[in-house]
Structures are given as C-alpha cells and as structure tokens.
Amino acid sequence: MRIIVSGGGTGGHIYPAITLIKTVQSLVKPCEILYVGTREGLEADIIPQEGLPFRTINIRGFARKLSVSNFVTLMKAVGSLWESRKIIRDFKPDLVIGTGGYVCGPVLLTASLMGIPTMVQEQNVIPGITNRILARFVAKIAVGYADTCQYFYDREKIVFTGNPIRPEVLSATRAEGFAELGLDPAKRTILISGGSRGARSINQAMLEVHRYYVQNKSVQLLHVTGKNEYNGIVGNLMQMGIDITSTGNISIKPYLHNMPKALAIADLAVFRAGAVGLAELTALGIPAVLIPYPYAAENHQELNARVMEQRGAAVVIRDCDLTGKRLLKTVRELIGDSARLAGMAQASKALGRPEAAADIARLAIELSQPR
Template sequence: MKIVIAGGGTAGHIYPGISIADELALEIEDAEIIFVGNKDGIEERIVKDAGYEFEPIKVKGFKRSFSLANISAVRRSLKAFSEVKRFLKKFKPEAVVGMGGYVSAPAIAAAYNSKIPTLIHEQNAYPGFANKLLSRVVDTVATSFPNGEECFPRAKRVVFTGNPIRRRMIGAVKEPSLENFNLEKEKKTLLIFGGSQGAKKINDSVINSYKKFKNASNLQIIHITGKDHFSEVCKEMKKLVDTKKDKLRYQAHPYINDINRAYAAADVCLCRAGATTITEITALGVPAILVPYPYATGSHQKKNADFLVNHGAAKMINDEDLTPDSLYKTSIELISD
C-alpha cells in the first residue's frame, strides 16, 4: 500500500505525520510511505531522521496582509502543484494525507485533481488557513479536538481522532532521563522551551528572572532555547550564572532530539501551546504552564491552552503578561503544589 504524507513548516505539522507513518508501517506489511515537504525545511531533517523517504518541493507561505510577496508565493504554489502531480503520477499512491501548513496545500490539491483519496489532519483547536480551505474538497477531515464539525462546516466527513504522538514518547523513565541530563533526582526539574524554533519572549524572561531563581536550592532547569537563539542566550546567561555560588542548577540546549527524555525528567513544563506540545504533555501527565504564541492564526494556541485550562490540566500566562516575576511565581507555585 502506497501512502503520501504532506506537511511541514513547523515540527508540529510533521511529528504527527511521523506518528501516522509509524503506525501504518506496523499495521500494513507492504506499506510504502513517502513524505512531501519543503526542500531544506525543518520537515526534511525530521523525516530523514525518522527513516522515511522525502520528496522535496519548493513552496512559500502567504502573508496575512496584502503583499507583493504573495504574487511570488502564488507562482511558487502553482509550480509546486505541478511538481507534486508529476510525482503522484509516478508513485501512484492509494491515498494522500495532509498534515497542515502551506506545504500540504499543493499536495492535497494535486491529489484531488488526480482523483486520489485524500485526508487532512488538523492538530489545533482552531484550523489553519490551508486546512480550512482544503476541507471543502478532501474526503475526510480528522481533528484533534471534539469541536471539528463546528470548525469544518463544509467538510464531507469529520472524524475526531485526537492528535497522534510517537510511541517512543511513552517509554522514557524519570531516573535514567535525569541521569541523561546529569541532573539530581532529589531536586525538582523545570523544563522550559518555546516550540521547535524557540521563542525569544520566553528566552528573555528566563534570562531576566534568573536572579530570582538562582537561590532555589531544590530546583534545576532544562532550557531549550531554539537553535537560532542559543548563542545569544548563552552569552547573556554567562554573565549571570555562577556555578560555585548559585544553588540553582541551570542548563541550556539549542534543541533536544529525544524530547521524551526531557519530558520524563520534568516535574513542571513551561512552554508554548502548540498542538503537538500540549498533546505530548497531556499524554505524559506533565503539569504545565502554557504561554500561547499571540500571533498564531485565529489565536489557535490560546484556544488550545483554554481547552486544557478549562479542564484543570494546565495553568496559563498570556504572552503580554509573561514577566520575570510571573514566570518565577507561577513556576514555584506549581512546583511546590
């Protein structure tokens, strides 16, 4: 059975696709799965690291406001549509799955045009632009939240599936994970990150709150900065951290491939409210402080966070309210609970 999975732009659009591919490979003996994504995008590395074939295309996202750059994006999308259509004609898949993001649009459009069965998966509580548009033509829309029919009123078929996560997420154990990060099992661990690409607002708040945290003798922090922010964070933290005097144990990482180990080590997590992140922390039962990205389409991160907060599964700090003081107080409050 041949399946194409398309998506990317952020890790949150591709990791659920990897999870689907893993299950298909387990359940279907002759499964042949190829991912379609942006050349040199984050999805190319993630897919290849997971051991799957990758078909690269070149496509650009659209600006939300009027911009001449959108003319170039339209041209690029039309070219990508032709590229994917040629690939589908050659590969002859039984189905094409779109995981959201601007990358999935030309793939789903090409599959629809080629009369190949299609499915899109929406990870968030509020759909992105691409999925909202594609929902009108695909055979099935799969949703992560139970409000799918409200979000996709013109879809032929809506199925509430939840957001798939990788099996290896479930397997990590706390003590070996603490050892992996050279941390102490007697201390509480706070995991801080801002999504796969990092978040400057969160990083700056960590830097500016360090003086408040440094005397916390029962605390250790794993801080994932994002690759683009790592050097700057290290430069600033070097001015603040005194490993001989400070009671807090702090460590920064640009990116952690085995995020399951970081989750297993954590007693509390402070992070953005992307769909994959909240699915993972919910599945693993990690208490969380969510800081929704304020510029997400349709405020979907805020809606993701609201769902957990309303069910008593997380606390939330709005991005504009994230200060060194609120970060410190909320973290200590939840860790001490």
C-alpha cells in the same frame, strides 16, 4: 500499500507526519511512503534524514496583504497542481495524507480530483487556511482537539483522534530521565523550553526564576534555551553571580536531543503552546505554564493554550504580559501547592490522547482499502 504524505513549513506539521508514517509502517507490510514537500521548508532537511523518499513541488504561501508577489504565488500554485499530478501518476498511491502547511494543498486537491482517497490531520484548535479549503474535498479529517469540529462544515468527515506523539515519549521512564540528565530524583523538576529555536521572552523572564531558586534544596530547573540564546542566558546568569556549574539545581542546555527523557521527569513545564508540545504534555499528564507564541497564524497557540487552561491543566500568560516577576509568582504558587499541582496533572492526563497515532493510522489504512 502505497501512501503519499505531505506537510511542511514548520516542525508542527512535519513531526506528526513522521510519527504517523512510522505507525502505519508498523501496522502494514509492505508499506511504501513518498513524502512531498518544498525545497525551502524544514521538511527538505528533516525528511531525508529520516531516510524517507522525498519529492518537491514549487509553491509558497500567500502574503497576508495585496501585493505583486501574490500574483507570482498564484502562478506557482497553478504550476504545483501539474507537478502534483505527475508525482501522483508516477507513484500511484492508495492514499494521500496531509498534515498541514500550504504545500499539502495542491497535492491533496489533485489526489482528490483524481479519485484517490485523501485525509488531512489538523493539529490545532483553529484549522489552518489550507486545511479549511481541503476539508471540502478530502474523505476524512482527523482533528487534534474536539473543539475543532465546529470549524468544519461537513461533520460526518471529522474524527476526533488527538495529535500523534512520538512513542519514545510514552516509553521513557523517570529513572532513565534522572540518570541520563544527571538530575536529583528527590527534587521537584521544572522543565523550561521555548521550542527547538528557543523563545527570547521566556528565557529573559526565567532569569528572575533562576535568581530565586538558585541552590534551592527541593526544586531543580532544567532550562532548554535554544542554540542561539544559550550563550546570552549563561552570560546573564554569570553577571548575576550564578555559576551554573556549581548551583547543584540549575541545568541550562542549548538543545535537548533526548526531550522524551526530560518530559519523563517534569513535575511542571514552562512551554510555548504548539500542538505537538501540548499533545506530549497531556499524554504524560504534566501541569504547565503556557506562554503562547504571539505571532502564530490566527493566534492558534493562544487558542490551544486556552483549552488547557479551561480544563484546569495549565496557567496561561500572554507573551505581552510576561515578566520575570509574573513568571516567578506563577511558578512559586504552583510548585509550592502539591494539591493544585496534582489536580492539574489529573486534568492534563484527561486531555491526553496517547493512542492518537495508532487511531489515525488505522483510519488511514481503512480509508485506503478498496470499497
């Protein structure tokens, strides 16, 4: 079996693709993969590190206003169709899968017009522009949220699968997490993360939370700041008289390579609302305080978060409304109410789709078979 996978720009498009690739490879042997991205996107660094064959096309996203640069972008888009055709003719795939981002537009469009089976995987509640266009050409659309179905015209193409998550998220245990991270199993654990690059608004609001909980006997904080924010947050805490090496319940990390172990021990998460992060939280049934990234395309993070809130799995605070006092009040109310926290955990678990990667992989395999 030979598959081209395309998606890029952000980790939210790339990491689901990697999970899906590994899942298909575990089910079908032999299975040859070619990943198509751009030279400028994160995929240019991440995909080669995964040991996957990687080809690029020359394309970029359109500006959201009229400009001369959009004319140049249009010319690149036309050229990228010819580049895609050459890559597809050379590789001869049985199937082409797109996970979002403008790069997969010309790849999947070209494959579809060449009569090759195609599928897109949409992670967010509101589909991106590229996937909305591709929906008219591809054979199948795997969606991460049931609510997404209303945004696509041809309902027969849609399969609600959930979003693929890393298998290590499901296999990590609480005992392993506490041992590896050096935290106390007897305390409730709050995990704070604004994503791999961090979130300044969340980090600043957390200073008030740290001040309140320092040396608390029953609650511990695991705060992942992002590399660029780490020194500033630690310095702010020092100015407040908080030495994180001696508090006994505050752990500040610039980055976590073992996030699955951190998720395994979390009783409450303070997160952004990217689709991949929410898929991992719900697969494990973790209650959350969600602060959506305010500049996400079409405000999709807030819409993702509102689904969680409506189902009783999360509390949402808009970034513009976030203050230290507001965050502390919310965290105190949740962590101090065992019954409410348990109800949120149950609601979160009900939203989870831990089998999503396998379901999408089987759909892809079925789609690639000759009819």
